[in-house]
C-alpha cells in the first residue's frame with residue numbers, strides 16, 4: 834500500500850472537493866481518499882500493484898481539475914505531505 838499526496842488546483846467549493854474525491858475513488862486500486870479543499874490537497878492511499886501514481890493525476894485532470902505537484906508520503910509521516918518532507922521525490 835502506498836500513500837500519495839497531490840496538490841490539486843481549481844477546486845473552489847466543497848462540491849469540487851466531492852468531485853475530486855469521487856474521481857479518485859473510481860480509480861482501480863484506490864482504497865482511501867482524503868481531499869482538503871482549504872489546503873487544495875488530496876491524499877490518496879492505493880495499491881501500488883494495481884495503480885500507478887499517474888492514474889491518480891489523470892483521474893483528477895479528467896474531472897476537470899489540475900495537479901501541480903505530487904509526492905509520495907512515507908509510511909511514518911503524518912498529515913500533510915505537499916511542501917513537507919517527501920520520500921521518493923516528485924514526478
Ligand SMILES: [Cu+2]
Pocket residue numbers: 844845846847848849850
Ligand atoms: Cu466547486
